[in-house]
Amino acid sequence: MMRKTYLFIAILLLSSLTAFKLESKDNEQIVILVSLDGFRWDYPDRGYSPKLKEIEEQGVRALTLQPQFPSMTFPNHYSIITGLVPEKHGIIANYFLNPITGDTFSLRHAHVSQSKWYKGEAFWETARRYGIKTAAYFWPGSEMDLEYRRPDYFESYEHERPYRTRVAGVIEWLKLPDSLMPRFIMLYFDETDSKAHSYGTDSKELNQGITRVDSMIALLDSGIKDLGLSERVNLIILSDHGMADISSERIINLNDLIGNNSKPSVYNYSTMAMIDTHKDSVGILYSRLKNNENRFKVYKKDEITERYRYKNHPYLPEILLIADNGWQFVQNNQTSKDRLAAHGYDNKVLDMQGIFFAKGPAFKKNYKCNTLNNIDIYPLLCKLFDIEPLNNIDGNLLNIIHVLEE
Ligand code: AMP
Ligand code: ZN
Ligand code: ZN
Numbered sequence: 001m002m003r004k005t006y007l008f009i010a011i012l013l014l015s016s017l018t019a020f021k022l023e024s025k026d027n028e029q030i031v032i033l034v035s036l037d038g039f040r041w042d043y044p045d046r047g048y049s050p051k052l053k054e055i056e057e058q059g060v061r062a063l064t065l066q067p068q069f070p071s072m073t074f075p076n077h078y079s080i081i082t083g084l085v086p087e088k089h090g091i092i093a094n095y096f097l098n099p100i101t102g103d104t105f106s107l108r109h110a111h112v113s114q115s116k117w118y119k120g121e122a123f124w125e126t127a128r129r130y131g132i133k134t135a136a137y138f139w140p141g142s143e144m145d146l147e148y149r150r151p152d153y154f155e156s157y158e159h160e161r162p163y164r165t166r167v168a169g170v171i172e173w174l175k176l177p178d179s180l181m182p183r184f185i186m187l188y189f190d191e192t193d194s195k196a197h198s199y200g201t202d203s204k205e206l207n208q209g210i211t212r213v214d215s216m217i218a219l220l221d222s223g224i225k226d227l228g229l230s231e232r233v234n235l236i237i238l239s240d241h242g243m244a245d246i247s248s249e250r251i252i253n254l255n256d257l258i259g260n261n262s263k264p265s266v267y268n269y270s271t272m273a274m275i276d277t278h279k280d281s282v283g284i285l286y287s288r289l290k291n292n293e294n295r296f297k298v299y300k301k302d303e304i305t306e307r308y309r310y311k312n313h314p315y316l317p318e319i320l321l322i323a324d325n326g327w328q329f330v331q332n333n334q335t336s337k338d339r340l341a342a343h344g345y346d347n348k349v350l351d352m353q354g355i356f357f358a359k360g361p362a363f364k365k366n367y368k369c370n371t372l373n374n375i376d377i378y379p380l381l382c383k384l385f386d387i388e389p390l391n392n393i394d395g396n397l398l399n400i401i402h403v404l405e406e
Contacts, residue, residue, distance in 0.1 A: 028178075029361060031234045031384050032170070032185045032220070033377075035080075035139070036213050037073060038193030038343060040201065040242035041065070041353040048207045049214035051221070052357055055237065059359025060403045062372045067241040069308040070272055070322075070344045071352040073193070074107065076240035076374060077140035081186075082120040083378030083395035085309040090119040091140070092313050093269060099276065099315060109156060115144040121390045123381050124151040127184055130387045135173050135182035137166045142186065153182055163189060163216050171223040184381070187220070189213045196243045200340035234360030234384060238377070241343045244351040246270070248335045250327045252296055257289060267317070270328045271344030274317040282318045289319065295327045308347070309394070325349045362404055369403060376400040 041064035044052045055061075068079045068086055074094045075086040082089045095106045105117050118141050124134040128148070135153035136142035138161075142154045153173060155161075166187060173182050195209035217237060224233050254266060254273060264277035264285060277285055282300065289298040297305075299320045304311035323329055325345045345352055356372050359365075362384055375395035382389040383397055383404065 027232060028183060029234055029384065030174070030181075030183050030185070030229065030232050031236065031360075031381065032187065032224075033080075033381075034187045034217060034220070034235070034237045035077065035189070036192050036237065036239050036355070037188065037190045038196055038241060038243050039210075039213070039239035039355050040192075040196075040351065041355055043192070043210050044355060044357075046207060046210065048210040051214045051218040052237065052355075055217075055235070055357045055359045056368075057366055059235075059363045059365060060357065060367045060369065062356040062369050062403075064350075064353035064371045065238055065356040066371050066373045067347045067352055067354060068375065069310055069347040070269075071241035071347050071349075072269070072344045073240055074112075074140045077188075078118065078122070080238070080240070080374045080377045081122045081124070081139065081141065083375050083389060083393035084120045085375060085394045087310050087313040088120060088394060090117055090313070090315075092310070092315060093267075093272070093274070095267065095269070096274070096315055097267070099317070109143075112140065112157070113143050113145045115146045115149050118144060118149070120393075122149070123378055124184065125149055126382065126387065126390060127385065128152070130385070132184060132385055132387070133180070133182040134184040134186075135170075136186040137169050138188040139186040151182070151184075151186070159190065163191075163212070164219070167216055167220050167223065170220060171227070174224065174227055174229060184385070189216060192239070193243070196341040198338050198340065200245050201243050202245070203340075231361060234362045235358065236377075237355065237357040238374070239354035240374075241347075241354055242350075242352045243341045243343050244326050244345065244349070245340060246326060246328045246342045247340075250295070251330045251333065251335055252294075252323060252327055253333050254329050254331050255333075257292055258285065259288065264319075266331075268329050268331060269344055270330075270339070271323050271342050273321040273329045275319040275321065276317040277319070279318075286319055289321065296321050296323045296329070322346065325351055358403060364403060364405055367403065372400055372403075380404075 067076045074091045078089050078091045086092050097104050127134050134151040136151045143156050191209040191213050195206040199205040264275045267274040301316045376399045379389045379395045379397035380400050
């Protein structure tokens with residue numbers, strides 16, 4: 001009789017353990033990473049983003065999220081998702097040139113989909129090695145032309161795609177049966193970058209833009225709640241860089257600086273200029289620029305400030321000019337009237353700092369912390385999924401682990 005009771009209890013225990021195991025699979029955590037392009041560190045305190053305020057109270061807010069140099073969109077989205085600085089992941093600007101082949105990288109679909117530019121390993125590739133499904137509703141690098149280097153689900157970038165359609169797309173992914181559902185999802189909105197470029201950082205158009213993207217996060221969060229997934233979702237909201245106002249009063253005219261003698265090729269990014277010229281004329285041009293170094297810095301490629309962790313990339317031009325915050329390079333004294341703010345400056349400048357907000361079961365509650373570095377996000381994502389990051393990344397989990405619940 002006694003033995004039968006033990007057997008019964010053992011079977012009961014075993015079956016409840018199996019049930020727990022099955023249930024725990026359905027309970028695996030989900031991570032959603034939302035990027036609000038150009039959302040500067042101080043915008044959340046303007047009073048136009050109630051949802052971010054709520055997330056701040058429920059979860060984590062960092063004082064700022066520091067971008068990598070140059071503080072531009074593609075280099076930074078790719079640093080966030082690889083844990084590498086641009087000189088290592090290879091996306092050294094939004095537009096650049098391979099000086100040996102003459103090939104150009106740009107934000108056009110024909111270029112952004114060429115996997116050859118993207119070095120290192122994006123988090124979606126790391127996750128794939130562990131059998132974790134991923135999805136991107138727009139993310140730089142997510143539409144590469146090699147199937148095995150892409151997220152399992154992705155969308156080709158379409159600037160005008162309505163924001164509600166994007167959120168609805170993410171919700172559809174979350175409705176998939178567990179075996180097909182992506183457990184890591186990325187989502188991107190350009191609004192705060194676009195509005196600040198066109199109208200400046202103190203404009204009502206930008207403030208409306210802040211509210212617009214904030215309401216999309218609210219829509220996403222309520223969709224998650226309706227699906228009963230709130231307990232499983234870790235939501236991270238961040239930005240790639242900040243923004244600084246520019247003005248026709250703060251211009252650096254490249255034609256005056258360079259002169260016409262050496263016929264260099266100049267890539268002008270408004271906040272940064274890449275100058276290539278014949279090896280023999282580098283010295284002369286450099287001296288000329290150095291003598292006129294005012295409101296910008298001039299570097300020969302092997303002398304670029306160590307702190308930028310930039311100078312070792314083989315595609316860098318002979319000479320790099322970086323404008324001081326709020327200044328812009330122009331050609332023929334021409335400024336563009338519909339360009340009132342810019343980014344791409346020194347990544348330590350306060351105006352270039354972005355945001356980091358997070359909430360969910362893995363994150364501390366009502367926790368404020370100091371500046372985080374965006375290369376530490378990739379190891380954080382690995383930690384959230386309990387998987388090993390790629391070796392030799394630049395990010396370090398130890399810098400960011402304090403945002404997680406113990
Ligand atoms: P920028 O202000 O020049 O650093 O770049 C911002 C712009 O990048 C946005 O307005 C988008 O048009 C563009 N962009 C963002 N993500 C992508 C993407 N995945 N593919 C192509 N272009 C993108
Ligand atoms: Zn950007
Ligand atoms: Zn921009």
